[in-house]
Amino acid sequence: MLRTMNRKISLILLALAAFYLVMTYNLPAYTYTEIDADMVPKGLGWLLVFLSIVLFFIKDSETEEQRERRNIPKKEIITLLAVTGMILLYIFLLEILGFVAVTALFVFFCSWFLGYKKFITNAIVSIVFPVVLYMLFTQFLRIELPQGILPF
Amino acid sequence: MGSIEGIMTGFQTAFSLEGIMFVMIGVLVGTFIGMLPGLGPISAIAVMIPITFGMDPSTGLIMMAGVYYGAVFGGSTSSILLNAPGISGTVATSFDGYPMAQQGKAGKALAIAAIASFTGGTVSVVLLMIMAPALASVAISFGPPAYFGLMLLGLTAIASLSEGSTTKALISAVVGFMAVTIGIDPQTGTQRFTFGNANLFEGIDFLVIALGLFAIAEVGKLIIARHDDSLSDKRNVGSLKITKEELKDMRGPMSRQSFVGFFLGVLPGAGATIASFIGYIMEKKIAKKPEEFGKGSVKGLTAPETANNAATSGAFVPLLSLGIPGSGTTAVLLGAFLVLGVQPGPLLMVERPEIFWGIIASMYLGNIVLLVLNLPLIPYISKILNIPRPLLIALVIMFSMIGVYAISFSTFDLYMLVLFGVLGFLMRLFAFPAPPFILAFILGGMLEQSFRQSLSISNGNFMIFLESPISLTLIILSVLSFIFPLLKLRKKKA
Numbered sequence: 001m002l003r004t005m006n007r008k009i010s011l012i013l014l015a016l017a018a019f020y021l022v023m024t025y026n027l028p029a030y031t032y033t034e035i036d037a038d039m040v041p042k043g044l045g046w047l048l049v050f051l052s053i054v055l056f057f058i059k060d061s062e063t064e065e066q067r068e069r070r071n072i073p074k075k076e077i078i079t080l081l082a083v084t085g086m087i088l089l090y091i092f093l094l095e096i097l098g099f100v101a102v103t104a105l106f107v108f109f110c111s112w113f114l115g116y117k118k119f120i121t122n123a124i125v126s127i128v129f130p131v132v133l134y135m136l137f138t139q140f141l142r143i144e145l146p147q148g149i150l151p152f
Numbered sequence: 153m154g155s156i157e158g159i160m161t162g163f164q165t166a167f168s169l170e171g172i173m174f175v176m177i178g179v180l181v182g183t184f185i186g187m188l189p190g191l192g193p194i195s196a197i198a199v200m201i202p203i204t205f206g207m208d209p210s211t212g213l214i215m216m217a218g219v220y221y222g223a224v225f226g227g228s229t230s231s232i233l234l235n236a237p238g239i240s241g242t243v244a245t246s247f248d249g250y251p252m253a254q255q256g257k258a259g260k261a262l263a264i265a266a267i268a269s270f271t272g273g274t275v276s277v278v279l280l281m282i283m284a285p286a287l288a289s290v291a292i293s294f295g296p297p298a299y300f301g302l303m304l305l306g307l308t309a310i311a312s313l314s315e316g317s318t319t320k321a322l323i324s325a326v327v328g329f330m331a332v333t334i335g336i337d338p339q340t341g342t343q344r345f346t347f348g349n350a351n352l353f354e355g356i357d358f359l360v361i362a363l364g365l366f367a368i369a370e371v372g373k374l375i376i377a378r379h380d381d382s383l384s385d386k387r388n389v390g391s392l393k394i395t396k397e398e399l400k401d402m403r404g405p406m407s408r409q410s411f412v413g414f415f416l417g418v419l420p421g422a423g424a425t426i427a428s429f430i431g432y433i434m435e436k437k438i439a440k441k442p443e444e445f446g447k448g449s450v451k452g453l454t455a456p457e458t459a460n461n462a463a464t465s466g467a468f469v470p471l472l473s474l475g476i477p478g479s480g481t482t483a484v485l486l487g488a489f490l491v492l493g494v495q496p497g498p499l500l501m502v503e504r505p506e507i508f509w510g511i512i513a514s515m516y517l518g519n520i521v522l523l524v525l526n527l528p529l530i531p532y533i534s535k536i537l538n539i540p541r542p543l544l545i546a547l548v549i550m551f552s553m554i555g556v557y558a559i560s561f562s563t564f565d566l567y568m569l570v571l572f573g574v575l576g577f578l579m580r581l582f583a584f585p586a587p588p589f590i591l592a593f594i595l596g597g598m599l600e601q602s603f604r605q606s607l608s609i610s611n612g613n614f615m616i617f618l619e620s621p622i623s624l625t626l627i628i629l630s631v632l633s634f635i636f637p638l639l640k641l642r643k644k645k646a
Contacts, residue, residue: 016327020345027344030340035339038342039604040333041333044330047326051323051326055319070581076375079376080375084570084574087553091553094557103550110545112542114375116540125543130550141195
């Protein structure tokens with residue numbers, strides 16, 4: 001039954017639609033209007049139910065090229081997950097260590113991890129870019145960025 | 153007073169040495185700020201307001217027009233080079249601009265964008281001069297049902313933005329529409345799908361979705377492909393050369409979209425975004441080779457760039473003649489007017505003709521300066537693509553992060569950015585197109601509001617959409633433009 005990719009995705013979408021619909025039907029009613037906030041979401045939810053059923057039954061018209069796109073070597077999947085991890089760590093530390101420090105570390109290690117071997121260029125870029133951007137945003141544009149552990 | 157006399161005065165003000173100098177400063181600063189992550193014309197104008205303190209009002213406003221144009225152009229560069237649209241008006245630019253840049257033609261793509269912007273801007277300024285007073289009254293007669301029809305027409309783009317499966321494109325759009333229903337409903341105040349999380353009360357910011365689905369998802373692809381050197385023709389990245397044939401391709405979209413973009417820009421709330429999308433679809437529909445769209449088509453890049461700039465001038469119509477800002481950007485601009493002691497509205501043209509026409513004349517000037525200043529800069533701007541891949545990837549991630557953080561100041565939005573990045577990446581893998589998602593997200597909110605406002609007016613009677621001639625026409629057009637591509641598809645298969 002779940003032979004094709006379309007069918008698997010269709011079930012995921014059905015679950016999403018069901019979840020969305022349950023929340024929609026539980027929205028509190030607003031007494032002073034006939035046209036309440038749940039009107040459009042109800043339509044959207046049922047439309048998604050309908051479309052996922054269509055997706056379940058239509059023939060999989062995927063081309064070879066599209067299937068090929070999904071064929072990612074295991075090594076690259078690990079790389080992708082690692083970069084995602086670094087981004088999450090970046091966000092987590094942003095307001096603790098401050099914009100300049102975290103960004104410099106992130107740019108340096110991320111590009112090093114992805115195979116950029118020129119250490120000196122990398123070090124210069126990863127320090128100059130965040131500092132310039134930080135100055136530009138805080139001094140010229142008056143948009144505050146997290147200062148963190150650095151004194152300026 | 154004769155308009156001719158006013159126009160002459162206006163041109164004298166704008167084309168003085170002082171006027172030219174301040175337009176140049178405005179365009180340069182605008183372009184620069186527009187290129188920065190997350191900052192569009194709104195922030196550019198807001199930043200420049202304090203600088204105009206104490207300036208002569210006409211000079212100050214002339215500079216602002218330059219900032220506005222510059223920022224719109226600056227936004228296109230990040231769409232084209234990095235697939236990172238910083239404002240919604242340049243999302244459609246990335247559809248063909250980014251593929252073109254990937255094929256080693258970044259300089260050319262930027263040059264086409266500059267020329268298309270110039271044409272759209274200039275033609276629409278002429279239209280603005282001729283029609284400003286008359287158009288203003290049409291724009292305010294656009295009621296909720298007509299807006300609903302307009303948004304619907306914009307949404308029919310979905311059928312033509314799909315690469316293969318229409319079902320998948322529709323699913324992508326429905327989920328995008330669902331995403332915009334998150335937050336406090338503006339009409340009833342009901343919290344929808346917020347899970348009680350205060351970060352979601354105002355809904356998800358456009359930038360989170362645009363940078364996530366486009367820029368961050370693209371980073372995923374770049375990481376996998378970081379070793380193969382598909383940017384083969386590195387030396388020519390900065391070449392501006394446009395061939396005769398390409399120029400011929402540009403002519404059609406430029407002449408049509410200058411007009412279409414202008415008229416859509418006049419409507420409050422519609423503006424540059426919807427103009428760029430409608431321009432894109434329209435050209436795709438009438439093109440002889442629609443299959444080239446999305447793969448680096450000259451026409452596909454020219455259309456939205458012309459339309460969004462034309463709409464930019466169109467947006468000045470309600471602002472100058474009625475004093476009503478039709479978009480976030482013109483609202484900030486209205487603020488700039490007030491700071492300088494100028495009250496836009498019906499009386500502006502009568503009482504301060506030198507300012508009214510000075511601004512319009514400075515828009516001509518702004519367009520010319522934009523072209524003259526930016527064309528020589530393109531080779532340097534497009535060198536961005538010569539940065540080694542691993543470093544570029546890290547910088548694009550940083551660029552997206554700072555863009556989102558600078559407007560929301562919350563790490564919650566950054567986590568959302570990652571979430572939408574992952575979603576965009578998965579959508580690519582499973583051949584769900586991202587453009588319908590963002591289109592539905594941008595138009596969905598306005599569509600829902602105008603739909604419900606109309607029904608509230610009519611006490612739930614759906615006939616209201618068919619009673620006004622404007623909305624009836626727009627709805628019929630939407631139905632036709634949705635059905636035609638499907639019929640064509642069926643014919644091809646049979």
